[in-house]
Amino acid sequence: MMDMQSIKQLSDALSKKQISSVELTRHFLSSIETHNDQLKAFISVDEDRAIAQATQADKTLSKGNARALTGIPIAHKDLFCTEGLATTCGSKMLANFVPPYDATVVQKLDEVGAVTLGKTNLDEFAMGSSNENSYFGAVRNPWDTNCVPGGSSGGSAAAVAAGLCVAATGTDTGGSIRQPAAFCGITGIKPTYGRVSRLGMIAYASSLDQGGAMARSAEDCAFLLEAMSGFDAADSTSSDRAVEPYSEQLNHDIKGLRIGLPRQYFSADLDAKVRELLHNALHELERLGAVLVDIELKQAELAIPVYYIIAPAEASTNLSRYDGVRYGYRCEAPADLHDLYTRSRSEAFGEEVKKRILVGTYALSSGYYDAYYGQAQKARRLIAEDFQQAFKQVDLIAGPTAPGPAFALGSKTSDPVAMYLEDIYTLAVNLAGLPGLSMPAGFYDHRPIGLQLIGNHFDESRLLAAAHQYQTQTDWHTRKAPVFAGGAL
């Protein structure tokens, strides 16, 4: 039973030749084969590439100069460009797009010898909180296949939760790593804006997008994140600050760690069952030495309106390049240039994408700019200052990742406001550029609930250490979903 093992255990087994990377890779490929029709977690699987990488990893392992991720099968959210492998962004627009380059994240994980199994499903252009907005079909939650896995990194979350890969990359613009991690009972971390290069990561909202790690445990996330992170001269917003060895700092003492509980996140509106589960988790952290402090995040309610102006505004121009001229979808027999643009874009973008392009175009329009985009930028600064005030009192901030557990497919598709409220606890973190993590903290009936931890800029190490130490005392993250690959290797 190696499918529940951690990266550390698998890496150890690979080094000791108890198993080869090729064997491990074949195991996951066959698990995908078995379960992907049901879960739709993967958009594409590249067996040849995976086996070739695993073979190479086995060579590296036999030479004895392997790294922690050498030979470990992972998956990439299908908005990280992969050279020679289709990168669709969950859209009809890019259904046939094969990039001639790798995203920096993909390149970095290749360099440490990780094996890429394939590309995971997502909401089209990362716009969504349920993974129902994918051109390639909705992903199912392995804990309850009638429920959504969360979004937009729903494919990655479901793949990890169902044992179809050891870990996966994700991206988080407003909660797209943390919320699906919470829904699928896994751990996910969105690092500080600028920590992970955005080069080759297809843009949704450039000032908010950030790549991150999704895996069963904080420890596994630490291995993945430290390999993904680092300065990239090709991304002007990337930070040149040295990357800390997260995996080596997991046991840094958390005694005396001050964890802030924002009144606004634990208000009367919060579901009682969720509140109870979170309190239990927080008490466990308290038992480990953390100190819980009540704090205020007065601007918390600004997050949704601000996000839903800034993100669509940036998206509306980021997506202008999909015009049917150079690559991607082009309509049949365009009558003229205008027809080429309108039909290519109308036929290939899904409803949610169109909605956000329209909202964003409106928010940036002359005469509305000051009232919407200009105001939103000011409010964004208030949100960021709000967090800085809080971090004068506390080291980390805790709260729910989402208002409740995974919801049924189709239950919120006709109510955009209800859908947007899914991200009420996660959006502010992106607006402030902070690192945030979600870890499993219990079950709401049979569905997982996540606890969110928020750190100050570049405090990933502290977030991961707190989560790791919690996970040494709890087993939520090792529970198996009903749909799980399983089987002995």
Add this chain to the structure above:
Amino acid sequence: MSWEVVIGLEVHLQLATESKIFSGSSTRFGAEPNTQASAVDLAMPGMLPVLNEQAVRYAVLFGLGIGAEIGQRSVFDRKNYFYPDLPKGYQISQFEQPIVGRGSFAVTLADGSTKTIGITRAHLEEDAGKSLHDAIPNASGIDLNRAGTPLLEIVSEPDIRSAEEAVAYLKTLHTLVTYLGISDGDMSQGSMRCDINLSLRKPGSTEFGTRTEIKNVNSFRFVERAIASEIERQSDILEEGGVIIQETRLYDAERDETRSMRSKEVANDYRYFPDPDLLPVELSDAYIAEIASTLPELPDAKKARFQAEYGLGEYDASALCDSQALAQFFELTTSRAKDPKLAANWILTDLLGQLNASGVKLQDAPIQPEQLGHLIERIKDNTLSSKMAKQVFEALWQGEAQGNVDQIIEARGLKQVSDSGALEALINEVVANNPEQVAQYQAADDGKRKKLIGFFVGQIMKASKGQANPQLVNQLLNKTLG
């Protein structure tokens, strides 16, 4: 009725960087279509811009060159519109916070007067690609080689009052940017393109009239003609009591008229907003000071120095300082020839004459400062008469004797005879052979003598096969003839 013309110019100056403003692709002109377009230039998914620092340095250098405010914090914005030659669907430009703020420079007009033209701002932006309508049958092609080429858009105040002033402004700007080395200024390759904002108003009025914008005029001559024809068009309308429609127009050189673009593009709402892919550009005082230390001597300062240091007149100094290369040519020539006035004359008349006639560029001319300086030296030491010097100049231009002035003189037997003994013998011979003319000369008054002496000089030059030093011959003749 006469109208006052109000003109403001927007110049798109291509900066002389090796690579594009946001990608590493080459900016070389004339390559095969799309061979200089990278994934960034093609706006492939996930690609990001990275600012070329050289473009920033050039912009700052320009700002310093016109004494403008330097934007210590400037911001790149996205200017959004759809067009096939604009791969991202937006152009990265600077809107609210440009890198160069207010400045000005003086231009000299034909009557010798100067006028200061204000600069509103100058900002960095990327060029678009171009559509190729003839390359593929029944289809349009797109060449993205030019997409992402760095441009500095220089916006003038509406201070210009005539076509003449507009051209003077552009020529001065052209001289300035080539001095600064920030652009090759080659208009034929589109390195300097001009948009003309023009309106008319009643003289004395302080309000501006409705303006039109004439886009993309790319030569001094066309600027002059476009302005003339637009003034005529607008004044015809106004005279008849009509109104000017604010619009974008194009100048058609073949018909010598401007016409409305009537493009949908005009009505665009560009939805400018700060580009989240690029950080604001923050320039420290030290950085600006470091760039300032690289500022070359600028045209006005050089002109003043040429007048003071070399004793040149305003006209010569100005003409030499028209281009940095020419000014340098002059200084190198003078350092050898030690005669600034003679050097200036030779350069401005003979050399420029040859360059203009042949179309050869100064740096490629077969006569370089070394040769011209040497030639002038030989005039000054009386080896050559000015007539002989012209022959040597001609020989040098033809590349004779690998440009060795002394060898040309030797080979052509052009040495001037300045030996008074030898000349006296010739004079005596001519005087002896022409008693009639001698008598005439001696009977004549001073006025007539001046004419008659030419006969003797001519005879002597003929006898010396043109080699006698004419000045010396004159002196000696005066003495001999009494």
